[in-house]
Amino acid sequence: MKPIIAVNNVKNERVKNVDFEIMEGTLTTVIGPSGSGKSSLIMLLNRLTDPEEGEIFYKGKQIVDYPINELRRKIGVVFQQANLFDGTVEENLKFGPNLIKEWNSKLGVSLLEKVQLPKDFLTKEVDHLSGGEQQRVAFARTLANNPDVLLLDEATSALDMRTVDLMEELLEFLVNEEGKTIVMITHDLKQAERLGTYTLFMNEGSLEEKGYTKELFDNPTTEALMRFIEG
Template sequence: MFHFKNVSQGSLDDLSFTIKKKEKVILFGPSGAGKSTLLFLFNRLNSPSKGTIYFENKKLSEHSVVELRKRIGLVLQEPNLFPGTVMDNIKYGPSLFGEWEDQQAEELLNYVQLPYSYIDRNVNQLSGGEKQRLSLARTLANSPEVLLLD
């Protein structure tokens, strides 16, 4: 599914590896080792300064960014929510593709253990942990094939 060939970016230098479909990979290391940088390369938040990344045997740079980010979900360390309500955030991605149905909201909120009564709540009223769970729900709303958790 993914193949990195001699990829360099920031603190990462000359990475070459393959991740096959259905494989689960865990990265761990000290702060500053490049774990987040590597995750950003997977869905084109960053581009390699050297080397090539392939997704499904096609150069990552040849995939549409919008379609790629639908298929490869990334949940960041710090939640980065859009202004507005919980519902605004959850439906954002699927709405871009005409795939949103309001009944999905309750299922997603249940999955991340947020009460449905939060649906019209402004994201500024959420605690840090609630924002992180909403960020996960927003990512899952796109039904990504690959899930990256930073």
């Protein structure tokens, strides 16, 4: 197992002196109090923001050396809100692949199968979908670019429990069967513990603890993490 992303002493106005690696083909959960810098951290990984200091590498090459569109295809992001374009589901799904002329309708059906939506959803207007359906389409739209890395910013927090279960099954499939790498912010500590191989604990803009998820939850070494886990 080798690192796919390496963050070296990164700092900006929201995070400070952050240093960690994301291992290829794993799911890393990111936990911490509100305002601790979790979202700011993962936004750095596909250049939604840039650091003031430090370096970030993707597959051994500095991310600033990749064309921005290529980087964001390879490191995709799904937010808490679906943020779909107006139009049909298919128009949303094909946006990224169309940029590099790789779209076909079979891909659309395959993407909907992954998020457990029927193929007739391709022609549905997105504003006619429920919130949970829209979020599944947002996942599928990001997967349409065939990213190596998925960044999830509370992407399941607004969903009902049944849809959360479906999405967790999908995440485990993507990691275990397709070898994707996932970095997932979650406020649900049980979910973080259940899904994570590794966990990062952010507090007041600093990465206070990092390590294997089970070990980090079972044996926190800082008072801040102990308090956070205890609630």
